[in-house]
Amino acid sequence: MYDPRISIIEKRLKKIGKVIAISSGKGGVGKSLFASVLALALTKKGFRTGLFDIDFTSPTTHVVLGAANLSPRESKGLIPPKIHGLKYMSLVFYIGNRAIPLRGADLSNVLVETLATTLWGNLDFLVIDMPPGMSDLLLDVIKYVSKTQFLIVTTPSKMAFETVRRLLNLLRDLRVPILGVIENMKMDDSNYIEREVKSLGEKFLGEIHFDSGLEKALGDIKSLLKTSFMNEIEESILAKNPEITS
Amino acid sequence: MHEWSLAEAIISAVFSIAEKENLREVKEVHLRLGELQQIEVDILKFALLEMKTGKLSNAKFIIRTVRAKFKCRACNHAWTFREMRIPGDIRESIHFIPEVAHAYIKCPECGSPDFDVIHGRGLWITSVKGVK
Numbered sequence: 019m020y021d022p023r024i025s026i027i028e029k030r031l032k033k034i035g036k037v038i039a040i041s042s043g044k045g046g047v048g049k050s051l052f053a054s055v056l057a058l059a060l061t062k063k064g065f066r067t068g069l070f071d072i073d074f075t076s077p078t079t080h081v082v083l084g085a086a087n088l089s090p091r092e093s094k095g096l097i098p099p100k101i102h103g104l105k106y107m108s109l110v111f112y113i114g115n116r117a118i119p120l121r122g123a124d125l126s127n128v129l130v131e132t133l134a135t136t137l138w139g140n141l142d143f144l145v146i147d148m149p150p151g152m153s154d155l156l157l158d159v160i161k162y163v164s165k166t167q168f169l170i171v172t173t174p175s176k177m178a179f180e181t182v183r184r185l186l187n188l189l190r191d192l193r194v195p196i197l198g199v200i201e202n203m204k205m206d207d208s209n210y211i212e213r214e215v216k217s218l219g220e221k222f223l224g225e226i227h228f229d230s231g232l233e234k235a236l237g238d239i240k241s242l243l244k245t246s247f248m249n250e251i252e253e254s255i256l257a258k259n260p261e262i263t264s
Numbered sequence: 265m266h267e268w269s270l271a272e273a274i275i276s277a278v279f280s281i282a283e284k285e286n287l288r289e290v291k292e293v294h295l296r297l298g299e300l301q302q303i304e305v306d307i308l309k310f311a312l313l314e315m316k317t318g319k320l321s322n323a324k325f326i327i328r329t330v331r332a333k334f335k336c337r338a339c340n341h342a343w344t345f346r347e348m349r350i351p352g353d354i355r356e357s358i359h360f361i362p363e364v365a366h367a368y369i370k371c372p373e374c375g376s377p378d379f380d381v382i383h384g385r386g387l388w389i390t391s392v393k394g395v396k
């Protein structure tokens with residue numbers, strides 16, 4: 019017995035330059051927000067960009083983008099809709115606001131199915147919004163999307179970093195490329211995270227401060243582009259780490 | 265059409281199986297289609313015939329459909345996809361991603377959404393026959 023979907027995945031991703039998975043050991047650290055706004059920032063820079071929300075049971079990037087009412091077009095596969103020039107794919111197109119309780123094997127199946135049938139076409143970047151933690155989907159992304167590079171998000175909290183350390187250890191054991199670590203929701207000038215990241219021999223990509231104006235901008239891309247969150251992604255992360263976009 | 269992207273996947277998989285098994289020519293490809301994915305067999309067959317080339321040019325595709333059956337994890341009740349009345353737009357979503365069934369289907373006995381698809385989910389290649 020052979021699953022035919024597996025053999026087509028590589029071809030589906032062939033015309034994508036870089037795949038960046040936004041991941042963390044911890045929930046609620048800002049992965050989905052970062053993934054969405056990073057994808058917008060890359061689009062704004064003129065890169066052909068896709069955003070793939072694979073937090074299948076709890077998708078949220080559509081809230082950031084205001085994109086719940088879109089849907090893919092079918093033409094010998096699923097063609098992701100575009101929002102502000104960004105190609106976007108999420109399970110929300112098929113489930114609306116219903117709960118979708120999925121066990122590990124089901125999650126793997128959704129990932130394989132969507133990788134096998136989504137026609138991303140030519141992209142410079144595909145940004146993947148990961149669910150929190152180290153479960154089936156993390157291992158499956160590593161298994162099926164071999165060119166993925168990981169960008170890890172943490173908050174300043176020791177508790178968040180405790181989980182990030184484990185994730186970094188796992189990714190290193192699996193010899194997966196790690197772009198580095200971002201410290202999000204920064205509120206003071208502690209350098210705890212930066213020191214810890216460096217002592218593990220990984221790259222500290224920079225910090226993004228807590229942005230109290232963010233909530234109001236959710237769902238409206240024009241407002242999002244004006245937030246300090248966006249500005250910090252452009253100025254403190256992308257400008258200072260040219261290897262991300264090179 | 266979803267059938268076309270799956271057909272493309274089948275062709276590419278059969279090529280790599282033929283490669284691995286050193287087949288010069290592929291004669292028969294046996295496929296098992298889960299009912300839950302609601303693949304149009306005629307379209308799938310047409311797409312396969314359109315796409316087959318090289319050592320697959322003379323291959324026959326033999327397709328067997330398997331009924332979709334569910335089993336509740338809460339009360340063990342088992343039931344079939346066929347006996348459910350499901351509106352067209354939801355069927356279409358399930359067609360694209362069969363797991364989406366978990367957002368719409370509940371155990372008809374106890375109402376739990378915690379069920380397994382015990383068979384008939386999607387597409388499998390069961391065997392590839394040819395000459396070495």
Ligand SMILES: Nc1ncnc2c1ncn2[C@@H]1O[C@H](COP(=O)(O)OP(=O)(O)OP(=O)(O)O)[C@@H](O)[C@H]1O
Pocket residue numbers: 042044045046047048049050051052073078148149150202203204226227228229230232233247
């Ligand atoms: N720098 C920031 N300033 C203000 N609010 C932020 C910032 N970063 C994230 N948030 C807010 O924190 C909350 C959690 O963010 P988000 O949902 O992106 O986290 P997540 O890591 O994707 O969570 P999950 O693990 O549940 O997927 C959201 O309400 C988001 O708007």
Ligand SMILES: [Mg+2]
Pocket residue numbers: 049050051073078147148149
């Ligand atoms: Mg998230």
Ligand SMILES: [Zn+2]
Pocket residue numbers: 336337338339340341371372373374375376
């Ligand atoms: Zn039941």
